[in-house]
Amino acid sequence: MTTRHEASDGSTIEPGDVVVLHVQGLEELIASLIDAGFDTRGPSVRNGAIVPGALHGVTDLPKGVHDVQAPGRYRLEHSDDGQLFGWAVGPGSWKAEFFPPSQELWRASPAGDSMVFTEPAPDQRRLAIIGARPCEVAALSVLDRVLANGEHRDPRYVERRDANFVVVVECGRPGATCFCSSMGTGPGIDAGFDVALTEVDDSDGHRFVARPGTQRGADFLSRVTHEESTDRDRGARVAVLERAGVQMGRRLDTEGLASLLARNVEHPHWDEVAERCLSCANCTLVCPTCFCSDVRDTTDLAGDFHRRRTWSSCFDLDHSYLHGGPVRASVSSRYRQWMTHKLSTWWDQFDTSGCVGCGRCVTWCPVGIDITEEVRAIATSDGASRRDVPSVKGAP
Amino acid sequence: MTGDAAPATSVALAMAPRGPRHAMTPVVHRVFAVRHETIDVTTISLEPVTGPRLTFRPGQFNMLSAFGVGESAISVSSAPRDAGPLRHTVRDVGPVTHALCESSVGDLIGVRGPFGSDWQVPGRGERDVVDASDTVVVAGGIGLAPLRGAVDELVARYGEGGGRVFVFVGAREPSQVVFHRDLELWKRSGARVEVTVDRGSPGWSGHVGLVTSLLSSSEFDPSNAKALICGPEIMIRFTARALVDQGVAAGRILVSLERNMQCGLGWCGHCQLGPFLLCRDGPVVAYAGMVSVLLTERER
Amino acid sequence: MTRSIAQMLEAHPLFADLPDDAADLVAGCARNVAFEAGAKLIVEGDAADTFYLVRRGRVAIEVHVPGRGPVVLETVGAGAIVGWSWLVPPYRWTFDARAIEPVGAIAIDGACLRAKAQAEPAFGFALLTRISVELLARLQATRMRLLDLYGVRRDR
Structure with missing residues (x-):
């Protein structure tokens, strides 16, 4: 017999505990986050895809919706299996919640003999993201290294991240383009969340194995209806993750990967990829870690100056513009820049891989270019390059 | 997706004595x-x-x-x-x-x-040990601009017993040579200053030729020299190589590199050159190992 | 102070560290010369019989362009070789060479040196290899200047 704790019976959960929630407990968790003043956001079906959206309760979750992914292909299928998190990742990553696609940085008005600057007021919203995947939590920690942990901290990003509550849902149904297990970012997760859930649906019923990752996560879990977990529950979670690992559609061999790409910058395969690549920037826009941005100034009709920051892409011709022309004028060198940055020079710059294996760039590439396949093509003809380079620091 | 975090209220920064926050x-x-x-x-x-x-x-x-x-x-x-x-x-x-x-x-x-990074030239009052090794400064065109402060410092140090200073400037034509007054002052303060142009003009009696051609006939001591180079990237490449060939240690050659920069903070990603974010890791980097390779990799 | 022609040759990069017998061969074709500022060392179209190793002072390689007067293509200083056309037929100078300032040089009889190089192939090969070093450096520098390094790219 398991012990059932009602929402208000005062039992306490500690980080490290494992409990079980049913749908009602999840409903209460969302409600208590809303009550605590969080702006709750989670997966929602929009325009035929599962993307981050407003989440007010369990009924907003994509019940019975599954995604079918392949290179250049993404479709939703509907079933009556009642699963709430039976999908992998959609085109919209959580990046946009913290690092908006377009953001005003300041406006300035000439005033007397100087200039008055006005910055957007600090964002007061406290965001609770519900249903982020382990790979997406990993992606946020990659972004943190760029925007929050360097010499210069982006205050807009930092204030949103600091206030952020994360309910991660471990992956039970990875897509055909997923390879998080290769990148060590999933399908399970051990850190970087307030509450981790694993959706289980077996002979013991539909339920969530829940683990607090922080004290405040434990406090929230204590307040909702839950049960202590049994060996069967914990075993069911492990089974979900094992099955997910087996179902993972793609693999990427990361052994020596950073050095492989560093020494193959002149590999003929870059030109081969360029024959297929449209340089459309889809991969960078769906990528949860791509951080490149443009900074643009404009003047409005009143004579005030505005500066905005918008997402940009290394596939844009202007990205490398240097008085007179782009440094990377060819698609070949732009694809090379993107991929070697993700998998190789990111290590030099931020001491981590820039890829979390979410597979979005594969799914959303209109011509189905598959980063794992392109790496394999280079690995199998390693040495087709002309030169060797000093070893890359920090990389595996 | 959230769009803009629109300014609900505004923070007037003009009032802040030490300037803006962001x-x-x-x-x-x-x-x-x-x-x-x-x-x-x-x-x-x-x-x-x-x-x-x-x-x-x-x-x-x-x-x-x-x-x-x-x-x-x-x-x-x-x-x-x-x-x-x-x-x-x-x-x-x-x-x-x-x-x-x-x-x-x-x-x-x-x-x-x-x-970004700097030329690593100690400023006034910094570091009591006077560095007696020669410094070779090579500038192409407007590449002299970021070097100007460094040369001023080096020339002053020379007057205080520091190493000799050699300044080699290349320009397209005489009318495009910048900082004439500084060049003259440095010369008068004991620096060896040579200017060469690609195209002479009537009245020009100075050098005509590539800036690297000034290096081989100069009397700096390569085994004990450091070098600072700034100019078009290809000029940096050939100059650094020529100095290495003359015996200057690659690790003692500093070069200033340039890429598109839109933030200066390491956020915008535009200034990447291989492993470098040049606004953060550069613009001044040592011409050794990775850098010497990067400069010959073909971004095209 | 006077130096022997052999000592002067030894001090120039082209003939530094030559074996004694080779140095003697060269010395037999060489003499010490001096030019006032403005003097022509070489005149376009003349027979390329004598070339120069610059010991001090600077020399302008130039060409006369109608309407522009003498255009300086390159200036060279101590350690340079002035004149290549003595090496190969038709042994005629292509450009002018003029002393910009007082110039001290070693004048070498091209025909004399060629004859010695032909008679002693090992010496001839060593000579050509040494000449090639500067020839190559000058060619590369010229190619670099063709890039118009300091110009602004306005082509894209």
């Missing part, structure tokens, strides 16, 4: 003097409208805003030793640099910075 918000400066160096190169001197002058090290750069046009990364061309207004020497190559070159005394310019 690293993307510039400090307003006023143009104090304008000097046209060549047909397309202008030096603007800036003073902050309020607050103290910005401190920097030679080789670092600022992001300069021409309001309403945009922002551009420009090296500081004054010398910390001057203790005068902040100077930037700008070549008119695009909309922002054009606006900066066209600015007049009294205009407002935004300044963010200083950013």
Whole structure:
């Protein structure tokens, strides 16, 4: 017999505990986050895809919706299996919640003999993201290294991240383009969340194995209806993750990967990829870690100056513009820049891989270019390059 | 997706004595003097409208805003030793640099910075040990601008018993040589200064030829020299190689590299060159190992 | 102070560290010369019989362009070789060479040196290899200047 704790019976959960929630407990968790003043956001079906959206309760979750992914292909299928998190990742990553696609940085008005600057007021919203995947939590920690942990901290990003509550849902149904297990970012997760859930649906019923990752996560879990977990529950979670690992559609061999790409910058395969690549920037826009941005100034009709920051892409011709022309004028060198940055020079710059294996760039590439396949093509003809380079620091 | 975090209320920063909070918000400066160096190169001197002058090290750069046009990364061309207004020497190559070159005394310019690495030349009062090794400074065109403060410092050090200073300047033609007055002052202070042009003009009696051709006939001691190079990337490449061939250690050759820069903070990703974010890891890097390879990798 | 022609040759990069017998061969074709500023060392179209090793001072390699007067293509200083056309037929100078300032040089009889190089192939090969070093450096520098390094790219 398991012990059932009602929402208000005062039992306490500690980080490290494992409990079980049913749908009602999840409903209460969302409600208590809303009550605590969080702006709750989670997966929602929009325009035929599962993307981050407003989440007010369990009924907003994509019940019975599954995604079918392949290179250049993404479709939703509907079933009556009642699963709430039976999908992998959609085109919209959580990046946009913290690092908006377009953001005003300041406006300035000439005033007397100087200039008055006005910055957007600090964002007061406290965001609770519900249903982020382990790979997406990993992606946020990659972004943190760029925007929050360097010499210069982006205050807009930092204030949103600091206030952020994360309910991660471990992956039970990875897509055909997923390879998080290769990148060590999933399908399970051990850190970087307030509450981790694993959706289980077996002979013991539909339920969530829940683990607090922080004290405040434990406090929230204590307040909702839950049960202590049994060996069967914990075993069911492990089974979900094992099955997910087996179902993972793609693999990427990361052994020596950073050095492989560093020494193959002149590999003929870059030109081969360029024959297929449209340089459309889809991969960078769906990528949860791509951080490149443009900074643009404009003047409005009143004579005030505005500066905005918008997402940009290394596939844009202007990205490398240097008085007179782009440094990377060819698609070949732009694809090379993107991929070697993700998998190789990111290590030099931020001491981590820039890829979390979410597979979005594969799914959303209109011509189905598959980063794992392109790496394999280079690995199998390693040495087709002309030169060797000093070893890359920090990389595996 | 959230769009914009729209300003519900606004924070007026003009009241803050030490300027703005956000690293993307510039400090307003006023143009104090304008000097046209060549047909397309202008030096603007800036003073902050309020607050103290910005401190920097030679080789670092600022992001300069021409309001309403945009922002551009420009090296500081004054010398910390001057203790005068902040100077930037700008070549008119695009909309922002054009606006900066066209600015007049009294205009407002935004300044963010200083950013990036420097020439590692100790400043006044820094480091008591006087470095007696020769310094070879090679500048191509407007590449002399970020080196100016460093040479001032080195020449002053020479007067105090520091190493010899060799300045080699390459330019397209005599009319495009910048900082004549400084070149003359350095020469008078004991530096060996040579200027060479690609194309002579009537009345030019100086060198005609590539800047590297000045190196081989110079009497600096390669085994005990350090070098600072700034100019077009291809000129940097060939100059660094020529110095290595002459026996200068690659690790003692510093080069200043350039890529598109839009933030100066390591956020925008534009200034990548292989493993470097040049606004953060550069612009001044040692010509050794990775850098020597990077400069010959073909980005095309 | 006077130096023997052999000592002067030894001090110039082209003939530094030559074996004694080779140095003697060269010395037999060489003599010490001096030019006032403005003097022509070489005149376009003349027979290329004598070339120069610059010991001090600077020399301008130039060409007369109608309407522009003498255009300086390159300036060279101590350690340089002035004149290549003595090496190969038709042995005629292509450009002018003029002393920009007082120039001290070693004048070498091209025909004399060629004859010695032909008679002693090992010496001839060593000579050509040494000449090639500077020839190559000058060619590369010229190619670099063709890039118009300091110009602004306005082509894209």
